[in-house]
Amino acid sequence: MDPGDAGKTRRNTGGLQKVGSWFRAGAWKSAVARVVFVGMAWWALCDGDPRSFIFGVPVVATVSVVSFLLSPPRSYGWRLTEVVRFAGYFLAGSVHGGFDVARRALAPSMPISPVFVRYRMSLPGGAPQTVFRITLSLMPGTLNADVLGDELVVHSLVDRGEGIQHELKNLEWRVSRLFGLGLPPPEPAHA
Amino acid sequence: MSPLDFLSAAFLFGGGAFCLAGTVGVLRFPDVYCRLHALTKVDNLGLGLVVVGLALQSGSWATALKLLLVWFFVLISSAFTCQLIARAALRGRGAAPWGGRREP
Amino acid sequence: MHELRTGLAFFLLLNILAGMVRVIRGPTVTDRFIVAQLFGTTGVGVLILLAADAGRDALRDVALVFALLAPVTVVAFVRFAVGSDAAPGSDKEPRP
Numbered sequence: 488m489d490p491g492d493a494g495k496t497r498r499n500t501g502g503l504q505k506v507g508s509w510f511r512a513g514a515w516k517s518a519v520a521r522v523v524f525v526g527m528a529w530w531a532l533c534d535g536d537p538r539s540f541i542f543g544v545p546v547v548a549t550v551s552v553v554s555f556l557l558s559p560p561r562s563y564g565w566r567l568t569e570v571v572r573f574a575g576y577f578l579a580g581s582v583h584g585g586f587d588v589a590r591r592a593l594a595p596s597m598p599i600s601p602v603f604v605r606y607r608m609s610l611p612g613g614a615p616q617t618v619f620r621i622t623l624s625l626m627p628g629t630l631n632a633d634v635l636g637d638e639l640v641v642h643s644l645v646d647r648g649e650g651i652q653h654e655l656k657n658l659e660w661r662v663s664r665l666f667g668l669g670l671p672p673p674e675p676a677h678a
Numbered sequence: 679m680s681p682l683d684f685l686s687a688a689f690l691f692g693g694g695a696f697c698l699a700g701t702v703g704v705l706r707f708p709d710v711y712c713r714l715h716a717l718t719k720v721d722n723l724g725l726g727l728v729v730v731g732l733a734l735q736s737g738s739w740a741t742a743l744k745l746l747l748v749w750f751f752v753l754i755s756s757a758f759t760c761q762l763i764a765r766a767a768l769r770g771r772g773a774a775p776w777g778g779r780r781e782p
Numbered sequence: 783m784h785e786l787r788t789g790l791a792f793f794l795l796l797n798i799l800a801g802m803v804r805v806i807r808g809p810t811v812t813d814r815f816i817v818a819q820l821f822g823t824t825g826v827g828v829l830i831l832l833a834a835d836a837g838r839d840a841l842r843d844v845a846l847v848f849a850l851l852a853p854v855t856v857v858a859f860v861r862f863a864v865g866s867d868a869a870p871g872s873d874k875e876p877r878p
Contacts, residue, residue, distance in 0.1 A: 531747050532846075534839065535740030585723030588715050589696055592703030601712050601775065621757040625722070630715055632764035642711045642764060642775075687786055694790050697824060701797045704820055705804050710812050713804075717816055721823045728790070728827050732834050735783060744842060745830060751849040752826060759819055759856045766860045767812045 517560035522551045565666060573665045577622055584627035588644065602646040603632065606639045606655050610663060619662045626658060682734055689731030696724030709775050710767045718760040722753055784835060791831040794824050815859050822852045 525547045533539035591599050610616050620631045623641065629651065633640035643651050703716025729749040733742035801817045801824075808814055826845045833841035 527743065528747060531740050531743035532843075533740070534744070535738060581719065581726075582723060584719045585696060588703060588719045589699035589723075592699050592706060592716055592720065597706060599707070599712060601709070603775065620761065621754070624718060624757045624760050625753070627719075628715075630711065630718070630764060631761050632711065633768050634765075640768070642714075644712060644715050683783060687783075690786060690790055693827070694793050697794055697797055697827065700820065701800050701824075704801060704817060710810065710816065713813065713816050717820055717823075721820060725823055725827050728831065732787075732830055735834070741839075741842070744846070748826060748830060748842070748846050748849050751846070752823060752852070755849065755853040755856075756819070756823070758853055762856050762860045763812060763816065763819075767810075 514560045516565070518551070518555065521554055522547060525550045525554075569665050569667075573661060576661060577625070580622070580627065581625040584625055587627045591644065599644050600646040602643050604641050604643060604651050606641055606652065608637050608639060608659065610659055611668070612637075615662055615666050615668065618665065619659055622662065623655070623658060626654070629654070686731045686734040689727045689734065693724045693727030693729075693731060696720055696727060698724075700724055711764055711775055714760045714764055718756045722749075722756055725749060725752055787831045787834055791828045794828045794831070798824050818855070819852065822848060822855075 526543075529539070529543045529547055533543065591597060608616060608619065610619055620634070620639070623629055623639075624631045628644045628647075630642045630644075631639060632642045641651070641655065697720075700716050700721035703720055704713045707713045707716055726749050729745045733745045736742045736745065798821050801820050804817045805814050826848050829841045829845035829848065832838055833845065
């Protein structure tokens with residue numbers, strides 16, 4: 488990971504480092520996020536019944552600990568503001584994608600020209616690539632079909648030539664910002 | 679009817695329309711890969727609109743959150759679904775892609 | 783509101799019925815399986831619409847279980863139906 492970013496996260500929570508060297512500073516944020524997510528899921532599953540928390544508190548604690556054991560927090564720093572911004576982009580993109588495909592499906596002429604393109608990812612493996620591939624599949628017109636190492640096979644509903652590559656670069660840059668990785672921003676589209 | 683009911687009804691109608699478009703897409707698109715586009719994008723958006731419409735009239739935060747949780751799981755699972763199906767179709771003895779073009 | 787929800791649920795059921803056309807026409811197993819996934823998503827929609835009526839809250843949990851089980855069917859399908867160990871010719875035969 489980016490050494491500059493690691494220093495920044497460590498400085499924020501300097502006092503916690505005594506807990507142990509394996510427990511990196513970023514792990515606290517991950518722990519809080521997991522407990523909040525599991526707790527909210529439990530609350531929703533029990534329809535907000537306050538009595539359910541007699542069982543809920545041990546369950547949430549156990550699930551969080553098990554999730555930590557099975558998938559330890561990775562060293563990517565992330566910020567809540569970036570997550571919210573990416574979620575907004577993702578929502579807008581998937582609504583746009585849904586509209587686009589629905590329009591093509593319903594139009595009598597059905598204007599599609601499907602094509603497979605290859606795209607070399609510059610994101611590191613693991614969570615960033617997974618997030619990239621998931622969001623890619625819900626964006627307008629593109630669908631992740633296969634992975635060969637660092638190379639993706641992307642199916643696009645409409646053959647837009649260079650436009651597809653540029654769109655993928657832009658999405659990749661946004662994912663890299665979500666994880667605090669320093670990918671260079673894409674140059675503006677030459678339309 | 680309160681304004682909230684109107685908004686909720688609008689979301690429900692939109693959801694129904696997108697579900698219809700998703701079905702039409704699966705029926706009309708020429709090959710497996712294009713049908714996956716209709717399955718993952720259009721149908722999820724339709725379900726999402728139905729979820730938002732129902733969450734608006736649910737009258738309880740916990741129920742609204744549970745509905746959103748249902749949608750979230752469907753969203754994640756369909757993102758993996760389309761990858762797995764497309765890969766199986768490409769690598770296995772799946773369907774040959776359609777080579778045609780239809781310009782608008 | 784109750785009528786609207788019930789009507790919409792019925793409309794979604796009609797969508798499922800229309801999807802049957804693709805199941806019959808195929809031509810590959812994958813095409814048919816895509817419709818099965820479509821049924822899954824639409825079925826979740828029907829369930830949460832019906833769950834909004836008083837006293838039917840349990841249906842919402844059924845929808846949740848449907849949503850969680852969908853990926854399992856996909857993995858099973860990919861492993862056993864179109865994987866490399868699939869029976870030769872099982873996937874390509876177009877239906878008459």
